[in-house]
Amino acid sequence: MTEPAELPVDETSPVWAALKATGAWSFVRGVPAMRHLPPEGPPEIAFAGRSNVGKSSLINALTGKNGLARTSNTPGRTQELNFFVPDGFSGALDDLPPLAFVDMPGYGFAKAPKETVDRWTELVFDYLRGRTTLKRVFVLIDARHGIKTNDAEVLDLLDRAAVSYQIVLTKTDKIKPPAIARLAAETAQKTARRPAAFPGVIATSADKGKGLDDLRRAIAFAVAPR
Numbered sequence: 191m192t193e194p195a196e197l198p199v200d201e202t203s204p205v206w207a208a209l210k211a212t213g214a215w216s217f218v219r220g221v222p223a224m225r226h227l228p229p230e231g232p233p234e235i236a237f238a239g240r241s242n243v244g245k246s247s248l249i250n251a252l253t254g255k256n257g258l259a260r261t262s263n264t265p266g267r268t269q270e271l272n273f274f275v276p277d278g279f280s281g282a283l284d285d286l287p288p289l290a291f292v293d294m295p296g297y298g299f300a301k302a303p304k305e306t307v308d309r310w311t312e313l314v315f316d317y318l319r320g321r322t323t324l325k326r327v328f329v330l331i332d333a334r335h336g337i338k339t340n341d342a343e344v345l346d347l348l349d350r351a352a353v354s355y356q357i358v359l360t361k362t363d364k365i366k367p368p369a370i371a372r373l374a375a376e377t378a379q380k381t382a383r384r385p386a387a388f389p390g391v392i393a394t395s396a397d398k399g400k401g402l403d404d405l406r407r408a409i410a411f412a413v414a415p416r
């Protein structure tokens with residue numbers, strides 16, 4: 191595994207302050223279709239992945255606010271693009287938050303009706319392809335399963351659209367440490383030649399609060415002006 195913790199990050203920046211502001215985040219809006227998207231404003235970080243992989247749980251763990259993003263044992267919980275921002279900014283053009291999180295509907299939810307799946311998939315793909323303020327997509331992969339065919343299809347799409355993404359393993363509390371290290375190395379190797387993949391696989395557990403600072407550093411690095 192490469193070391194995301196080594197990414198240089200300005201710990202005096204507003205982004206870092208927001209990422210460390212436990213509990214001080216709010217829901218802005220849920221977007222059921224592209225025409226409801228908020229105007230482009232703060233740099234956005236999106237969380238994508240198969241249904242039930244733990245996207246909403248990871249956002250709650252990162253922001254330190256349980257229940258900010260709705261989670262559920264039943265796949266297909268998140269049905270819109272949900273936008274979250276740190277508190278303390280009016281949202282006026284001269285007072286935009288330093289970043290926003292976007293929680294996405296999951297893909298690969300076989301039991302949902304086809305039209306529903308098609309609608310979500312279209313929304314997710316349209317957003318991912320077309321948003322200029324989107325700084326990075328974290329593609330979440332269940333540590334028990336690794337990259338599956340539908341994950342690889344999403345990575346293909348991101349590569350084609352040249353949208354920067356990084357892999358995050360979730361639910362690492364469910365497997366043993368040697369298996370985590372093995373999967374992280376294997377996943378890093380599988381994605382190494384993908385053109386839009388940012389190097390480094392981040393191993394997390396929302397349940398145990400593992401890997402959150404590594405992820406915060408990766409986010410701060412992605413958002414930092416260059």
Ligand SMILES: Nc1nc2c(ncn2[C@@H]2O[C@H](COP(=O)(O)OP(=O)(O)OP(=O)(O)O)[C@@H](O)[C@H]2O)c(=O)[nH]1
Pocket residue numbers: 239240241242243244245246247248260261262263264265266267268269294295296297360361362363364394395396397398
């Ligand atoms: N053991 C363990 N369970 C987790 C972890 N993160 C999430 N879960 C569980 O996995 C299930 C799905 O979590 P969600 O966060 O709702 O997953 P999601 O990716 O947002 O799912 P959709 O919105 O349906 O796409 C819930 O039952 C969570 O409690 C984790 O780190 N460890």
Ligand SMILES: [Mg+2]
Pocket residue numbers: 245246247260261267268293294
């Ligand atoms: Mg969700």
